Amino acid sequence: MAVSDWAIRRVDELHGTQVPIQRREWLSALAYALALLWINTYVCRDLFRNPTAYMNSMHGFWIALAKHAGSNWLQLNWWPYWGCGLPFQFTYAPLIPVLIAAWTAVTGVSHILAFQSIAGVVYCLSPLTLFAMAWLLMRAPGYAFAAALCYSLLSPTQLIVPDAAFSWSSLWDARRLYLLAVWDDLPHLAALSLLPVAILFLVASLDRRRLRWYIPTVVLIALMALASEFGPVEIIMAAICLLFVFHREALWRNIAITLALGACAYAVVLPFLSPSLLLAISRASQDGRERGFNVGSFTALAIVVVGWVILSQYLPRWTTDWKLQFLVYFAYLTASVPILAQYLHRQFLPQPTRYKAEMEMALALLLVFGLRPWLQHVRFPLKVAIGFLLLALAAEQIVSHRHYAKAILVQRDITQTIEYRTAMQVQLLGTRVMLPGSIAPWANAFTDVSQFSGAAWSEAMNPVQQLGVDAVYNGGATAEEDARVSLVWLRAFGVGGIAISGPNSQEYWKPYAHPNKFDGLLPVLWRADDVTIYQVPQRSASLAHVVPAAAIVTHPPAVASDVAEIEAYGQALDDRSLPVADMRWDGTNRMFVRANISNGQAVSVQISYHPGWHARANGHTVPLRADGLGLMWLAPDCQGSCELELDYDGGWELRLSRYISFAALAMLVLLPLGLALLRRQRRL
Numbered sequence: 052m053a054v055s056d057w058a059i060r061r062v063d064e065l066h067g068t069q070v071p072i073q074r075r076e077w078l079s080a081l082a083y084a085l086a087l088l089w090i091n092t093y094v095c096r097d098l099f100r101n102p103t104a105y106m107n108s109m110h111g112f113w114i115a116l117a118k119h120a121g122s123n124w125l126q127l128n129w130w131p132y133w134g135c136g137l138p139f140q141f142t143y144a145p146l147i148p149v150l151i152a153a154w155t156a157v158t159g160v161s162h163i164l165a166f167q168s169i170a171g172v173v174y175c176l177s178p179l180t181l182f183a184m185a186w187l188l189m190r191a192p193g194y195a196f197a198a199a200l201c202y203s204l205l206s207p208t209q210l211i212v213p214d215a216a217f218s219w220s221s222l223w224d225a226r227r228l229y230l231l232a233v234w235d236d237l238p239h240l241a242a243l244s245l246l247p248v249a250i251l252f253l254v255a256s257l258d259r260r261r262l263r264w265y266i267p268t269v270v271l272i273a274l275m276a277l278a279s280e281f282g283p284v285e286i287i288m289a290a291i292c293l294l295f296v297f298h299r300e301a302l303w304r305n306i307a308i309t310l311a312l313g314a315c316a317y318a319v320v321l322p323f324l325s326p327s328l329l330l331a332i333s334r335a336s337q338d339g340r341e342r343g344f345n346v347g348s349f350t351a352l353a354i355v356v357v358g359w360v361i362l363s364q365y366l367p368r369w370t371t372d373w374k375l376q377f378l379v380y381f382a383y384l385t386a387s388v389p390i391l392a393q394y395l396h397r398q399f400l401p402q403p404t405r406y407k408a409e410m411e412m413a414l415a416l417l418l419v420f421g422l423r424p425w426l427q428h429v430r431f432p433l434k435v436a437i438g439f440l441l442l443a444l445a446a447e448q449i450v451s452h453r454h455y456a457k458a459i460l461v462q463r464d465i466t467q468t469i470e471y472r473t474a475m476q477v478q479l480l481g482t483r484v485m486l487p488g489s490i491a492p493w494a495n496a497f498t499d500v501s502q503f504s505g506a507a508w509s510e511a512m513n514p515v516q517q518l519g520v521d522a523v524y525n526g527g528a529t530a531e532e533d534a535r536v537s538l539v540w541l542r543a544f545g546v547g548g549i550a551i552s553g554p555n556s557q558e559y560w561k562p563y564a565h566p567n568k569f570d571g572l573l574p575v576l577w578r579a580d581d582v583t584i585y586q587v588p589q590r591s592a593s594l595a596h597v598v599p600a601a602a603i604v605t606h607p608p609a610v611a612s613d614v615a616e617i618e619a620y621g622q623a624l625d626d627r628s629l630p631v632a633d634m635r636w637d638g639t640n641r642m643f644v645r646a647n648i649s650n651g652q653a654v655s656v657q658i659s660y661h662p663g664w665h666a667r668a669n670g671h672t673v674p675l676r677a678d679g680l681g682l683m684w685l686a687p688d689c690q691g692s693c694e695l696e697l698d699y700d701g702g703w704e705l706r707l708s709r710y711i712s713f714a715a716l717a718m719l720v721l722l723p724l725g726l727a728l729l730r731r732q733r734r735l
Contacts, residue, residue: 072190080186083196087182091175091203094225094452097460098171098232102163104465107559109235111470111493112507114162116148117155119495124149127322127663127701127709129639132495134506134516135483135544135659135682140323140705141331141512146277147238162496163465169241170231177227177244177412178203184247185416188254188374194419197441202415203227204448208407212389225452227411233459236408242275242282243408249275250289256312257297257305262726265312266719272316276324280332280509283324284400285409286313292380295363296373318715321708328510335511336401344399351397355387370424378420382413401509469557469580473550474498476577476584482547482592483657485523488560490550490582503546513659513681515607519544522611525564534568539614541587542621543604543680545594545657549573553581590625595634595644595695598623600653600686604679616679620655644695648687654695656683663702668695 119132123139130139147169154165178199185195201207209221230236249271255264275282290309298305317324336344362383366376385406392403400406426434465471470493477484478498485503486494494500504520511517519540526536541549552558553566557580573585602623604616623629632646632654644654658664660677667673668687675697678684687693700706 076190076192080182080192080195083186083192083199084179084182087178087196087199087203088175090200090449091178092171094449094456095171095174095228095232095460097456098167098174100164101167101460101462102161102465103167103232103460104163104463104468105233106468106470106489106493106557108233108489109492109507110163110166110237111496112143113148113151113237114166115492115495116142116145117151117162117165119499120148120152127699127705129663129699131501131636131639131658132499132505133502134511134513135503135657136501137506137512137659138661138663138701138705140325141328141506141510143507143510144238144277144279144282145323146274146279147241166237167232170237173237173241173244174228174231177240180244180247181412181415184251185420187251189420191420191423194423198415198419200445201418202412204445204452205415206411207414207418208389208411211386212393212404212407212410214407223448223451225455227408228452228456229459230408232456236405238279239281239405240408242278242285243412245271245275245278245282246285246289246409246412249286250293253286253290253293253309253312254297257293257301257308260308262723265308266723268312269316269319269719272313273319276316276320280324281405283317288384288409289381292377292384295380296376315715315719318711319719321712321715322705325704325708327704331512332401332510334514335509335517347397348399351391351395351399354391354395354397355384355399358383358387375420378413378416382410382417385409385413468493469552469582470494471497472579473577473582473584474500477548477550480548480576480586482589483545483594485520485541485546485549487524487550487552488558488562490552490558503541503544512661515679515681516544516659518608518611519680523549524562526611530565530568533565534572536612536614537568538587539617539621540611542589542624543617543657544682545589547587547589547592548576548584549587550582550584553583556581558582590627591631593632593634594657595632595642595646596624596655596657597630597632597646597648597652598626598655599629600651603653603655603684606679607681608679620680624655640699642697644697646693646695647691648689648693650690653684653686656685656697658683661699661702663705664697664699666695666697668693 115132120139123130124145128139130137130142133142150169151162151165154160154168155162158165160168181202182195182199185198186192189195205222206224206226207222209224209226210217210219213221214226227240231240249268252264252268252271256268272283272286275286290313294302294305294309359380362380366379370376388398388400388403388406389410392398426437429437470490473486473490474494474497477486477494478500483501483503486505491502491505494502494505503516503523508517522540523537525533526540527533549569551563551566551569552561554561569585573587575583576586577584598620602620604620606616608614608617629652630647632644634642634644634656636642644656646654648654655678659681660675660683664675664683665672666675666685668685669689671688673685673687675683675685683697685695687695701709
């Protein structure tokens with residue numbers, strides 16, 4: 052009894068109201084929460100037991116991080132597997148891979164089943180956190196249950212901004228399950244599942260202004276950022292809406308508190324969201340894969356502002372309840388992002404269609420609580436009839452969602468997929484490889500191959516490497532020109548083998564414009580199910596090469612076909628009159644290169660340049676530079692036999708980011724302890 056009384060008092064305090072939550076309301080809320088948990092668990096239960104192996108996804112990407120990360124989570128280590136190497140902090144937001152690794156370590160299940168189990172938890176968690184926020188803010192557990200049930204079983208975005216052709220029946224789609232189990236949105240939806248709780252604690256922080264609310268708010272915002280880059284954007288959007296309606300008389304104080312909480316949360320996650328990473332994300336959004344921020348983005352923002360001002364003029368006439376106003380503004384803001392992108396082809400945020408997930412959550416809340424004032428005046432018999440109809444429709448949807456889940460969550464043998472079989476074959480080459488489409492993100496879930504591709508384009512550190520990947524996919528109008536340009540790029544980045552997926556392959560994306568371009572030109576090492584592995588001729592499989600200093604590429608190519616300078620570098624790599632450099636790794640943060648070097652020669656290292664790398668030649672420090680390909684090179688101050696040692700320490704930015712993060716975490720832990728000790732001393 053004492054425990055339940057304590058829990059009720061804490062919830063009362065969180066709500067910040069003079070009217071405490073009665074035990075009857077508490078019990079009804081608990082019953083609703085259990086019902087939501089059962090419904091969602093019933094639908095997705097196969098996620099916890101059937102390895103489904105959907106290869107048209109990034110699932111293997113996160114599994115690879117979980118398998119190979121080791122101590123990288125807390126240390127500044129290099130990640131050599133993707134994109135010619137990159138800092139581990141540039142791979143992806145770490146929360147989901149960390150949870151996969153932890154789940155596997157605790158339960159002993161496979162990494163793919165651990166991934167799916169986390170997806171199942173997120174699927175069940177999102178409606179529960181939505182219910183908790185709606186109940187505690189609105190003090191109407193029945194309506195909160197209805198909103199969470201709508202979110203669980205309906206997809207209203209498909210009527211407004213459909214993924215494909217418009218259809219009324221799309222309202223009933225199990226879109227959220229599809230995004231979690233089949234597609235790539237688990238990190239995004241994991242952040243979204245924390246958003247309702249973060250909003251609750253932000254409200255309490257602004258209302259109560261106590262450390263006991265500040266600290267969990269910071270932790271929740273940090274976890275959202277560690278789950279996905281969408282997380283910070285979600286909480287910023289919610290905070291803007293909240294600040295506009297909550298205690299307007301204390302607006303500037305509330306803004307200051309919100310900014311301080313956000314700054315503290317950012318300090319915690321700084322190593323995984325550093326300024327250089329944000330710059331890389333911004334640069335990647337401008338590279339042509341999607342529309343970046345441009346002059347049309349200002350128009351989109353202006354449209355949103357105009358709509359916001361209109362709402363601010365007329366919304367108070369409909370309701371003065373700040374909580375309902377918050378739901379209206381939040382629905383408007385989240386919906387504006389995908390609607391403007393789909394119908395006006397303008398955006399002010401990257402990947403705008405992905406915000407349909409936030410839109411669905413907001414619409415579920417607005418639909419139910421927007422109708423609440425009308426439903427409260429409906430006579431009891433009609434309320435019963437409406438309730439019966441909604442429960443009948445919900446039962447149909449539960450059965451429909453369960454049938455859909457059984458159809459897509461069928462156990463599959465991952466070893467029979469083309470992704471697994473191709474990865475096993477390229478591992479035998481012992482050299483860097485180029486892998487296409489769905490094969491690339493899965494390869495390191497099975498092997499430790501080094502890839503020219505593989506990294507997430509949205510966080511690419513080396514834009515020239517991304518240009519090179521695109522050039523290999525389509526380097527010319529004809530197959531002959533495409534093959535010529537592709538080989539120039541492959542040799543320049545030290546690629547010794549390439550897998551080509553043909554139009555009839557199981558590989559999902561099939562990115563090559565001319566899949567037969569290397570037939571008769573390169574040796575075939577393996578072929579199965581319209582996937583072919585070709586060997587790219589190399590003088591040396593080493594990633595370090597002695598070349599004339601004049602052969603180093605100095606200018607980044609403007610377009611993929613601008614390969615004249617790169618060709619000259621490639622010719623130097625094939626020059627048999629030059630000494631061969633031997634390179635070996637010592638872990639992931641150190642490499643050794645041994646070669647005979649003469650005047651006018653340099654050492655080119657086909658690893659992506661980062662200021663965290665440092666070089667010594669025969670014990671003396673030498674400058675390490677970036678060439679026009681974004682790779683490393685150095686001119687060692689030695690003649691004859693030269694021993695080079697290259698070490699990676701993260702660079703000053705990542706080191707400083709880690710120190711700031713540790714300091715912020717220490718403050719979150721030590722500050723409440725210090726205040727507790729101070730209060731105790733005062734009582735004594």
